[in-house]
Amino acid sequence: xxTPSAPDSAPPPAGDRREFLTKAAAIAIGGAITAVPPIxxxxxxxxxxxxxxxxxASVLVASLSALxxxxxxRKFPVLADKVDAWNRATxxxxxxxxxxxxxxxxxxxxxxxxxxxxxxxxxxxxxxxYHCPCHDxxxxxxxxxxDPKSPSPRPLDELPVEIRKxxxxxxTFQNFRAGEHKKIPV
Amino acid sequence: MKALDWLxxxxxxxxxxxxxxxxxxxxxxxxxxxxxxxxxxxxMVQVVxxxxxxxxxxxxxxxxxxxxxxxxxxxxxGWFLRGVHHYTAHAMTVLLVVHLMQVVIDGAxxxxxxxxxxxxxxLLLLTLALSLTGYLLPWDQKGFWATKVATxxxxxxxxxxxxxxxxxxxxxxxxxxxxxxxxxxHAGIIPGLIIAFIVGHIYLFRxxxxxxxxxxxxxxxAFWPDQVLRDAVxxxxxxxxxxFLVFRYHGxxxxxxxxxxxxxSAARPEWYFLFLFELLKYFPGGTEVWGAIVLPGLxxxxxxxxxxxxxxxxxxxxxxxxxxxxxxxxAALTFLAIGADRSNPNHTIAVRTAEQEAHRAVVxxxxxxxxxxxxxxxxxxxxxxxxxxxIFAKSCxxxxxxxxxxxxxxxxxxxxxxADLKGxxxxxxxxxxxxxxxxxxxxxxxxxxxxxxxxxxxxxEDVASLDDAxxxxxxxxxxxxxxxxxxxxxxxxxxQDEALIAxxxxxxxxxxxxxxxxxxxxxxxxxxxxxxxLTGYGSREWIVGIITNPEHQRFYGAKNDRMPAFGEExxxxxxxxxxxxxxxxxxxxxxxxxxxx
Ligand code: FES
Numbered sequence: 001x002x003t004p005s006a007p008d009s010a011p012p013p014a015g016d017r018r019e020f021l022t023k024a025a026a027i028a029i030g031g032a033i034t035a036v037p038p039i040x041x042x043x044x045x046x047x048x049x050x051x052x053x054x055x056x057a058s059v060l061v062a063s064l065s066a067l068x069x070x071x072x073x074r075k076f077p078v079l080a081d082k083v084d085a086w087n088r089a090t091x092x093x094x095x096x097x098x099x100x101x102x103x104x105x106x107x108x109x110x111x112x113x114x115x116x117x118x119x120x121x122x123x124x125x126x127x128x129x130y131h132c133p134c135h136d137x138x139x140x141x142x143x144x145x146x147d148p149k150s151p152s153p154r155p156l157d158e159l160p161v162e163i164r165k166x167x168x169x170x171x172t173f174q175n176f177r178a179g180e181h182k183k184i185p186v
Numbered sequence: 187m188k189a190l191d192w193l194x195x196x197x198x199x200x201x202x203x204x205x206x207x208x209x210x211x212x213x214x215x216x217x218x219x220x221x222x223x224x225x226x227x228x229x230m231v232q233v234v235x236x237x238x239x240x241x242x243x244x245x246x247x248x249x250x251x252x253x254x255x256x257x258x259x260x261x262x263x264g265w266f267l268r269g270v271h272h273y274t275a276h277a278m279t280v281l282l283v284v285h286l287m288q289v290v291i292d293g294a295x296x297x298x299x300x301x302x303x304x305x306x307x308x309l310l311l312l313t314l315a316l317s318l319t320g321y322l323l324p325w326d327q328k329g330f331w332a333t334k335v336a337t338x339x340x341x342x343x344x345x346x347x348x349x350x351x352x353x354x355x356x357x358x359x360x361x362x363x364x365x366x367x368x369x370x371x372h373a374g375i376i377p378g379l380i381i382a383f384i385v386g387h388i389y390l391f392r393x394x395x396x397x398x399x400x401x402x403x404x405x406x407x408a409f410w411p412d413q414v415l416r417d418a419v420x421x422x423x424x425x426x427x428x429x430f431l432v433f434r435y436h437g438x439x440x441x442x443x444x445x446x447x448x449x450x451s452a453a454r455p456e457w458y459f460l461f462l463f464e465l466l467k468y469f470p471g472g473t474e475v476w477g478a479i480v481l482p483g484l485x486x487x488x489x490x491x492x493x494x495x496x497x498x499x500x501x502x503x504x505x506x507x508x509x510x511x512x513x514x515x516x517a518a519l520t521f522l523a524i525g526a527d528r529s530n531p532n533h534t535i536a537v538r539t540a541e542q543e544a545h546r547a548v549v550x551x552x553x554x555x556x557x558x559x560x561x562x563x564x565x566x567x568x569x570x571x572x573x574x575x576x577i578f579a580k581s582c583x584x585x586x587x588x589x590x591x592x593x594x595x596x597x598x599x600x601x602x603x604x605a606d607l608k609g610x611x612x613x614x615x616x617x618x619x620x621x622x623x624x625x626x627x628x629x630x631x632x633x634x635x636x637x638x639x640x641x642x643x644x645x646x647e648d649v650a651s652l653d654d655a656x657x658x659x660x661x662x663x664x665x666x667x668x669x670x671x672x673x674x675x676x677x678x679x680x681x682q683d684e685a686l687i688a689x690x691x692x693x694x695x696x697x698x699x700x701x702x703x704x705x706x707x708x709x710x711x712x713x714x715x716x717x718x719x720l721t722g723y724g725s726r727e728w729i730v731g732i733i734t735n736p737e738h739q740r741f742y743g744a745k746n747d748r749m750p751a752f753g754e755e756x757x758x759x760x761x762x763x764x765x766x767x768x769x770x771x772x773x774x775x776x777x778x779x780x781x782x783x
Contacts, residue, residue, distance in 0.1 A: 072599070085356075085357070093447030117335040117339055125598075151466055153474070178342075
């Protein structure tokens with residue numbers, strides 16, 4: 001058997017114009033064909049970026065009679081329509097809120113999601129406060145941060161409430177970005 | 187031999203084999219050189235078991251948990267396969283750390299091996315990324331909530347954070363595309379990168395040779411057979427540990443199916459990420475980016491700079507001290523995290539609830555109806571045993587109790603002020619109701635307005651003065667009344683006592699007990715409106731009715747004491763009322779062989 005010739009052993013013919021064109025064409029064509037598959041994939045990869053934050057929708061969450069004036073906060077699921085890629089589901093749980101009835105038919109609604117990193121906060125009746133089971137943030141009944149060392153950057157997210165027909169509690173439900181001082185809708 | 191020569195001519199395999207097996211090991215074979223090989227072995231195990239899991243896994247929010255459940259509980263050896271994949275991942279993390287320590291201690295990171303060291307660090311990070319992405323794939327509560335925390339933390343990365351989160355999650359919220367993306371990362375992109383880096387890592391390792399531990403104990407020797415044997419024994423040891431864990435815990439855990447609307451207080455990452463989780467507790471609001479991103483980033487930067495630091499006179503000492511300090515810090519944080527959870531009763535309860543729900547989900551999935559097309563999450567949402575106690579605790583337990591607690595085992599702040607509903611309408615419960623000593627006690631009407639009502643008076647006076655024949659009639663009537671409820675637990679008894687029930691029915695409408703002086707019972711008795719209807723007393727339809735509206739003519743009418751009309755006032759949906767009713771009546775699916783819980 002012959003000794004195989006090493007492909008790079010040929011001396012480079014210096015300054016040859018044709019040689020230069022060959023190299024340039026090889027690089028250009030090679031680069032172009034290599035670039036197409038990643039570009040094709042990139043579009044689908046980046047697709048989620050064009051999904052806009054959803055505007056909060058007003059949802060009937062509870063009846064006023066379910067809440068006693070000056071009573072403890074109670075947790076209610078929020079049922080709404082939900083789109084998950086190719087599926088659309090109607091009237092499914094999309095989140096939950098704590099509702100508390102204050103004086104003069106005022107209702108306070110707090111999103112149950114912790115603004116720190118998204119765990120569900122618990123209401124602790126014994127201490128009359130909210131507590132996050134993940135990194136121990138604690139919040140007062142109005143949602144304010146109780147312990148200044150709490151990892152949460154902002155109070156619990158309060159949501160707009162409206163009482164319709166005198167008996168129905170409607171909440172404009174919205175989630176906000178975790179870990180931010182400001183409430184940025186997602 | 188001729189055939190092999192022929193093959194060698196065309197492939198040159200002999201040289202390759204020789205290079206692989208007769209690599210020089212300076213100072214002869216040693217146990218401390220085995221770590222790299224154990225890692226290569228683990229990776230191979232993961233590739234093989236991962237591909238096998240892929241044969242049966244389906245990434246979407248309606249099928250991920252379901253397919254993993256099927257692997258774990260229905261497929262031949264599925265639990266074993268998952269177990270090996272799961273615990274080998276743990277082993278790999280541990281071995282990576284050991285390998286890193288060994289490399290630093292032996293000074294193997296120094297020039298000219300910088301690139302080898304860096305590719306090793308990249309491999310460490312890629313392996314951790316594999317763990318992180320793999321944790322979500324079963325789509326159970328634990329993986330779902332823990333990963334949610336992780337992706338929320340990714341979002342605080344300066345500038346690119348929010349877009350990064352969207353790209354990883356596949357949109358604004360968790361769903362199908364979160365799974366497809368995590369799966370593509372876990373089974374395609376990251377393993378591909380790992381293979382590329384392993385090739386580079388081994389190539390560089392061969393190029394520069396092994397870093398001998400000085401002083402050499404023995405003369406140099408070839409890789410084959412002494413070092414190969416040691417490597418093989420080490421891999422065997424790793425495998426034995428993995429298999430031990432697989433059998434000890436019967437494979438990997440699978441929690442209840444992920445439910446974004448169901449709180450999960452037991453959300454914790456895999457144990458080797460606990461230190462990061464714990465670290466976040468020490469960064470008050472808004473400074474989180476320092477703990478989650480800047481600090482780990484700096485530590486990694488120092489690690490990567492070790493080859494340069496090592497050139498400095500005391501550099502190696504510094505590197506060693508730094509590594510030990512970092513490991514010590516990680517260990518301390520991990521122990522703090524575990525300790526905090528151990529001593530937290532709320533966490534213990536959350537973990538227990540999680541285990542119960544996980545178990546229940548499997549029981550239901552294996553039930554006669556199987557898993558519906560909508561996915562397993564609806565199994566638990568429609569299960570009286572799972573939802574009943576929660577609804578009871580939320581809506582009923584401010585007045586009622588269930589066996590003395592709020593349904594979930596807790597104690598509400600307010601004192602009980604209405605009947606204890608455990609076993610409502612059963613023979614035992616009714617016998618207590620007709621006991622003059624108990625009827626106005628706290629288990630029945632004691633704390634309600636009915637305490638001064640006609641029924642309590644009737645039991646205290648009329649029932650108390652019954653003669654023996656009357657007492658017998660009462661006992662029969664109780665059996666008959668209880669049969670109206672058609673309770674699952676009494677079904678057998680009711681069938682056997684058919685004659686007794688017939689006599690009891692007569693007693694119930696008879697003059698001696700005079701029940702129908704106030705109540706209505708089927709065709710007999712008063713018009714509705716004076717006292718609760720005894721027709722179908724305690725049946726599903728009856729309980730749903732009274733919860734929907736206790737002020738209805740059929741129930742307490744105007745005499746209703748504080749009980750809200752849960753259905754009429756829309757405090758509970760018909761579905762929820764049905765669930766709590768079924769739960770109170772003990773009406774939920776139980777597999778035949780096992781005794782009810
Ligand atoms: S998620 Fe609530 S404290 Fe971290």
